[in-house]
Structure formats: structure tokens, C-alpha cells
Amino acid sequence: MAYYGKCIETVIEQLNKFKPEKDIPEQFLEAASTSLQTLSPQKQAFILEVLSGCLEYRKLLAVVVDAFYVRAGWLCRRADYNLFEVICYLATFQLDELGFQLFSDIIRSQPLDKMCKFLGFLFNPLSLCSWIKDEWSLIYETAHVSENWIDPLMRWQPEVQELIKQLEKVMTNQSPLPKTKAKVTEPKEFNLTVPRPRAIPVPEPVPVMTKPKPIPRSTYHPPKEQEQLEMTRRYNRWKAEELLLKVNIEEMRCAVPRSRGTTLVQGSEKKLQLRFMPRILKTPKLTFYKPNNVPVKLNTAAILREGSLYQRQVEKELQRVDKLVDGAGDFSEFLEWQKKMQAKDQEEALAAGECRRLQGKLSREEAILARQLLRQGNKQKADQKKEETAELMQQCAERRLQEERSIKELVEQVIEVQKNVKVAQMKLLKGRRQIVQEVIEESRELLQRTAEAAKEEQKRRCELIAQHRALETQPMRKGKLVDLTQIPGYGLEGEMSVVELRERLALLKETQQRKEEEKRDQIIQAKRARSQGLQNMVEQISLCRAAMGRSAALRWEQKKAQSAAPGPPSQDQRVLELRRRIEESAAERRKQAASGPISAPRAPRPKPRLLRTPRATSVLSLRNLYGGACASAWRSGRDAGATRK
Known part of the structure; x- marks a missing residue:
């Protein structure tokens, strides 16, 4: 049993080395x-015969083994794939030649649980006569398969079933193997040289740990500056709104005549007071605090940029006022013309929007009509395609019959060629055995030479190691006394001892620290001056923003009132023409719908809503603020010019 088990193991090793993508079977057999x-x-003849048979009938064996892994061998390893291929080959092709006794010995030399599963799957009469026969018939002729392979397997059916029962009994009666204790490794001491005693090192100074800084209170408690900033922000907002209220009341008084000014100004004052009343005053029992001068960390670049922008606007307004004082023209006519042109542009935009909507409606009607015509054309094409496919199917059936006849002829030729291959293989084996024996003798001589050279090299290395160890055992003087106060005396210019060098370095560090502290004080003073200037600029910017926001809000209300007013119906020729074309296309579509049933058109996709991003809203607000500021400045300049005249 051990004899056959080793033979099967060698066959499996050779099959594991075989790669069908790269290796050719004939060359692989020669190498094996x-x-x-x-x-x-x-042994050699048995192994080569089984190996050549497994390679020759690899497709037939793969059909059975793959099915075994899918249906019955879920728990079997993929590493045993070639083992099942060898057993399948022996049972299918070599069972008559080997005899049942020898076949049973080979089976018993392998793992019993795997052999019971595989033999029960292979010698199942239902699978042999059904799907195995059908799969093998796709590769070879049906008559050849049934006569040479299926019928012999069915004849050996009772003996194989008896063998399976015996194997199952052996597995049940087999006692578990006693557990052998693993050998414990016994440690051995290293044969090392005795180390020399080391000198006692000088103790190093104990490092003094610096005291850590205490945890700041702001880590766990919010700072007071935030509350103070909030209070100052509310106070500044209230003051700015109060200032705006006064400015607007004065503008209204200047604009309205004295006869009607008393009543109108009083009413407008009440409205403005109600509208611009700060929210802080609405809440009862509020306490107001005067703002403290708390340093606020803001974005310096933004403050300077906005301050310069408002400064340029003020300069432009002053220049414009000077021009008006010198006698420049007024913008009233230009503003009237601008309003007319804006109204005209708005009418054109509404007409263009109506045209786009009607064009979309017209294209929808045309698309529905084109879809109806396309469906009719597709129906005609489908009928023609069905007729063509019927003709092609008939031609394919005739070609298949011709191909089957040619395949049968090729199979007969291949069987004849395979009979002559075995004789040629035996002749090749005999010739190559002699070559192998000669190569083995030459390799033995080379091995002897290399062994002698290795011995000589080993002796030489041992001598070198002994010399090296003898040199290491010689005593050597270590350590050197150094006097830090002594000058080395190399003859260099400015030569000094280590102690003097350390003192000079300490003095240099002190002077450097003094310079750094002075520079730090200068930087702090410059920062304080700059922060004070920035704070003043921030106050000016807040006032300008509040004024521009008020003017922008008034202008936005005017624009909203204008847009809310309904406009006259559009009388554009393009709109009327598009409406007429839509009515004509709808009438034509109804005619087509009346002639045959038509599926409902697809619903149009919803248009994506345009969301205002924060950046867009910020840009709009800036434009409105800038426009309001310019308008208020222009009004103030106009009033000043009128008073001067």
C-alpha cells in the first residue's frame, strides 16, 4: 500500500507542476x-503511464472533478484536485488492466473519507447514465463513450459498492490516534569568552525639570471679552440707527415746503421712528452699558480695503459737488431717459421670455408628432427583420449539419494517430535514459571537487578567526585626561581655552537677549498705534454701512412696487406667429391620434430652482449699499447747490 501511495504522490506532484497555458504535454513528459x-x-513505467493518461484525457476528468466539487465535495480542499483526477483516470481507463484487488490497494493507500465520497459520486448509476454520459458525448462520439467507458464502469458497480462499505466500516472502527508529546527543546549555554570588567562611569548630573505653565482659564471658561464685544455691538447699532433717523428727518424737512411741512414731517417722523426703532428698545427692563476700549482682533486687510473704498467714494462725491457748484448740468433729463429705456428693455425681455416659452411648447408638439411617425416606421422595419432572421436560422441549421459531419471524420483520424504515439514515446524514453546516466556520473565528480574546495576554505577561515581573537585579547589603554583651562597651543590667532570660550558665549547671549527685548518693545508700540487707527476706521465703516443700507432698502421697495404692477398684454409679432404655429401643430397631432392609438407623451422634467448662494446675496447687498450711498450723496450735493444759488 505504501508502494502505490508513493507512486500516486509523485504523479500528483508532477501534475501540480504542469501549466496548460505555457507547457506542452510532450515536452513536459520528457522532462518528467x-x-x-x-x-x-x-515504478517509472507506472508513473509515466498514469501521468500521460491524465494529461491526454484532462477535459474528461475535469468534467467529473468539477461537478464533484460543486455537488458533493464542498468541504474538500482545492489542493486535492489532482488526486481526484488520478483516481478518476484509474477507475475509468485502467480498472480492467490493474484488476480490482490492485485498485482497492491504491484506494486504501489514500485518505479514506475523501475516497468514500469520490467513489460514491463517480459510481452513482444515475449520474453515469445521465449527465456524465452527455458531457463526455460533447467531446467524443456517443457510441465510443458508452462502449469503452460507461459500460465498464457499470459492470464494476457491485464490487465498488462493496469496497465503499468496507471503507466506511474501517472509518467507524478506527480509533483516534494517541497524541504524542512534542519534544521540548533543551537550551545549551553559549561557549563565549569571558568579558573584561568595565570601568565605573562618571555619574551624569540629574536633569532638573522645568515647571510647566499653568493651564489658562480660557480653556474651560469663555472669555469676558466676548460679552463686552456683544454689548458694544448692540450699543453701536442703536447709536447708528438713531443717527440715521435724525438724518432722514432732516432730509424730509428740506424736501417738503413749509406750508405742508408741519403735517407731513410729523407723520413721516412717526413712521420712521416706528420703522427704525432698534429692537433693543422694544424689550422691557434693559440695562445699557457704556462700551469699554477692549482690543478687538479683526482682519486688517478687510478693514483697510473697505476704508479706502469709502474714502474714494467720498472724494468722488466732493468732486461732483464742486462741479455742480461751478455750473455743471443736472441728471434729471438723463434719469427720465434712463427710466424710459429701462421700461422698453423690460418689455423686450418679457416678449423674449414669452417667445422662449412658446418655442418650447411648439418643439414639444413637434416631438410628439415625430414620435408617432417614428413608431410607424419602426413597426415596418421590425416585420422586415423577422423575415430576415427566419432565413438566417435556416442557413445556420444547414451549416451545423455539415460541421458535425466534418468533426466526426476528424475524431476518427485523431484516434488512429493516438495509437501510434505510445510506441514513439517508449523509444524516446530508452534513448534519454542513457543520456541521464552519463550526466549523473559527471555531476558526482563535480560534487567531489566542490566538497574538497569547501574544506580548504573552511580551514583558512578558522585560522583567520583565531588570529583575530588573539589580537582582541591584547590590552589597550583607554581614556585621556583633559584640562579645560589650558590653551591647546596650536599657534592659531585668537586661541583660547574652553572655559574662556564658554564665558564669552554667555556674554554674547546676554547682549543678544537685551537687543531682542528692545526690538520687542518697539514692535508692541507700533502694533498699539496701528490697532487704534484700525478701530477708528471700523467706527467710520459701520456708520457708512448703516447709511448705505437705508438707501438701498428704499430703492428696493420702489423697484418691488414697479415690478408688482401688471403690464399690458404683449403684441409682439413673434409671439403671435408662434401661437399660430402651436395651434396648427396641435390640430395635426389630434388628426394623427384619431387615426391610431398613441401612448401618452413623457412628462417634462422639472426645471432646477436657482438657489441664491451666500456669495450672490452678499454681492447684491454690496451693490445696493453702494447705489444707495451714491444716491444719498447726490441728493445732498443737489440741495447744497440749490442753497448756494
């Missing part, structure tokens, strides 16, 4: 025969 020259001739 050269590697098996050390075995006996009987």
Missing part, C-alpha cells in the same frame, strides 16, 4: 521522465 531516472523501472 528525466527527473524520475532514480526510481525503479516498474
Whole structure:
């Protein structure tokens, strides 16, 4: 049993080395025969015969083994794939030649649980006569498969079933193997040289740990500056709104005549007071605090940029006022013309929007009509395609019959060629055995030479190691006394001892620290001056923003009132023409719908809503603020010019 088990193991090793994508079976068999020259001739012949058979009928064996892994061998390893291929080949092709007794010995030499599963799956009469026969018939002829392979397997059915029962009994009666204790490794001491005693090192100074800084209170408690900033922000907002209220009341008084000014100004004052009343005053029992001068960390670039922008606007307004004082023209006529042109542009935009909507409606009607015509054309094409496919199917059936006849002829030719291959293989084996024996003798001589050279090299290395160890055992003087106060005396210019060098370095560090502290004080003073200037600029910017916001809000209300007013119906020729075309296309579509049933058109996709991003809203607010500021400045300049005249 051990004899056959080793033979099967060698066959499985060779099959594991075989790669069908790269290796050619004939060349692989030649290489395997050269590697098996050390075995006996009987073993060699048996291994080569089984190996060549497994490679020749690889497709047939793969059908059975793959099905076994899918249906019955879920728990079997993929590493045993070639083992099942070898057993399948022996049972299918070599069972008559080997005899049942020898076949049973081979089975018993392998793992019993795997063999029971595989033999029960292979010798199942239902699978042999059904799907195995059908799969093998796709590769070879049906008559050849049934006569040479299926019928012999069915004849050996009772003996194989008896063998399976015996194996199952052996598995049940087999006692578990006693657990052998693993050998414990016994440690051995290293044969090392005795180390020399080391000198006692000088103790290092104990490092003094610096005291850590205490945790700041702001880590766990919010700072007071935030509350103070909030209070100052509310106070500044209230003051700015109060200032705006006064400015607007004065503008209204200047604009309205004295006869009607008393009543109108009083009413407008009440409205403005109600509208611009700060929210802080509405809440009862509020306490107001005067703002403290708390340093606020803001974005310096933004403050300077906005301050310069408002400064340029003020300069432009002053220049414009000077021009008006010198006698420049007024913008009233230009503003009237601008309003007319804006109204005209708005009418054109509404007409263009109506045209786009009607064009979309017209294209929808045309698309529905084109879809109806396309469906009719597709129906005609489908009928023609069905007729063409019927003709092609008939031609394919005739071609298949011709191909089957040619395949049968090729199979007969291949069977004849395979009979002559075995004789040629045996002749090749005999010739190559002699070559292998000659190569083995040459390799033995080379091995002897290399062994002698290795011994000489080992002796030489041992001598070198002994010399090296002898040199290491010689005593050597270590350590050197150094006097830090002594000058080395190399003859260099400015030469000094280590102690003097350390003192000079300490003095240099002190002077450097003094310079850094002075520079730090200068930087702090410059920062304080700059922060004070920035704070003043921030106050000016807040006032300008409040004024521009008020003017922008008034202008936005005027624009909203204008847009809310309904406009006259559009009388554009393009709109009327598009409406007429839509009515004509709808009438034509109804005619087509009346002639045959038509599926409902697809619903149009919803248009994506345009969301205002924060950046867009900020840009709009800036434009409104800038426009309001310009308008208020222009009004103030106009009033000043009128008073001067």
C-alpha cells in the first residue's frame, strides 16, 4: 500500500507542476521522465503511464472533478484536485488492466473519507447514465463513450459498492490516534569568552525639570471679552440707527415746503421712528452699558480695503459737488431717459421670455408628432427583420449539419494517430535514459571537487578567526585626561581655552537677549498705534454701512412696487406667429391620434430652482449699499447747490 501511495504522490506532484497555458504535454513528459531516472523501472513505467493518461484525457476528468466539487465535495480542499483526477483516470481507463484487488490497494493507500465520497459520486448509476454520459458525448462520439467507458464502469458497480462499505466500516472502527508529546527543546549555554570588567562611569548630573505653565482659564471658561464685544455691538447699532433717523428727518424737512411741512414731517417722523426703532428698545427692563476700549482682533486687510473704498467714494462725491457748484448740468433729463429705456428693455425681455416659452411648447408638439411617425416606421422595419432572421436560422441549421459531419471524420483520424504515439514515446524514453546516466556520473565528480574546495576554505577561515581573537585579547589603554583651562597651543590667532570660550558665549547671549527685548518693545508700540487707527476706521465703516443700507432698502421697495404692477398684454409679432404655429401643430397631432392609438407623451422634467448662494446675496447687498450711498450723496450735493444759488 505504501508502494502505490508513493507512486500516486509523485504523479500528483508532477501534475501540480504542469501549466496548460505555457507547457506542452510532450515536452513536459520528457522532462518528467528525466527527473524520475532514480526510481525503479516498474515504478517509472507506472508513473509515466498514469501521468500521460491524465494529461491526454484532462477535459474528461475535469468534467467529473468539477461537478464533484460543486455537488458533493464542498468541504474538500482545492489542493486535492489532482488526486481526484488520478483516481478518476484509474477507475475509468485502467480498472480492467490493474484488476480490482490492485485498485482497492491504491484506494486504501489514500485518505479514506475523501475516497468514500469520490467513489460514491463517480459510481452513482444515475449520474453515469445521465449527465456524465452527455458531457463526455460533447467531446467524443456517443457510441465510443458508452462502449469503452460507461459500460465498464457499470459492470464494476457491485464490487465498488462493496469496497465503499468496507471503507466506511474501517472509518467507524478506527480509533483516534494517541497524541504524542512534542519534544521540548533543551537550551545549551553559549561557549563565549569571558568579558573584561568595565570601568565605573562618571555619574551624569540629574536633569532638573522645568515647571510647566499653568493651564489658562480660557480653556474651560469663555472669555469676558466676548460679552463686552456683544454689548458694544448692540450699543453701536442703536447709536447708528438713531443717527440715521435724525438724518432722514432732516432730509424730509428740506424736501417738503413749509406750508405742508408741519403735517407731513410729523407723520413721516412717526413712521420712521416706528420703522427704525432698534429692537433693543422694544424689550422691557434693559440695562445699557457704556462700551469699554477692549482690543478687538479683526482682519486688517478687510478693514483697510473697505476704508479706502469709502474714502474714494467720498472724494468722488466732493468732486461732483464742486462741479455742480461751478455750473455743471443736472441728471434729471438723463434719469427720465434712463427710466424710459429701462421700461422698453423690460418689455423686450418679457416678449423674449414669452417667445422662449412658446418655442418650447411648439418643439414639444413637434416631438410628439415625430414620435408617432417614428413608431410607424419602426413597426415596418421590425416585420422586415423577422423575415430576415427566419432565413438566417435556416442557413445556420444547414451549416451545423455539415460541421458535425466534418468533426466526426476528424475524431476518427485523431484516434488512429493516438495509437501510434505510445510506441514513439517508449523509444524516446530508452534513448534519454542513457543520456541521464552519463550526466549523473559527471555531476558526482563535480560534487567531489566542490566538497574538497569547501574544506580548504573552511580551514583558512578558522585560522583567520583565531588570529583575530588573539589580537582582541591584547590590552589597550583607554581614556585621556583633559584640562579645560589650558590653551591647546596650536599657534592659531585668537586661541583660547574652553572655559574662556564658554564665558564669552554667555556674554554674547546676554547682549543678544537685551537687543531682542528692545526690538520687542518697539514692535508692541507700533502694533498699539496701528490697532487704534484700525478701530477708528471700523467706527467710520459701520456708520457708512448703516447709511448705505437705508438707501438701498428704499430703492428696493420702489423697484418691488414697479415690478408688482401688471403690464399690458404683449403684441409682439413673434409671439403671435408662434401661437399660430402651436395651434396648427396641435390640430395635426389630434388628426394623427384619431387615426391610431398613441401612448401618452413623457412628462417634462422639472426645471432646477436657482438657489441664491451666500456669495450672490452678499454681492447684491454690496451693490445696493453702494447705489444707495451714491444716491444719498447726490441728493445732498443737489440741495447744497440749490442753497448756494
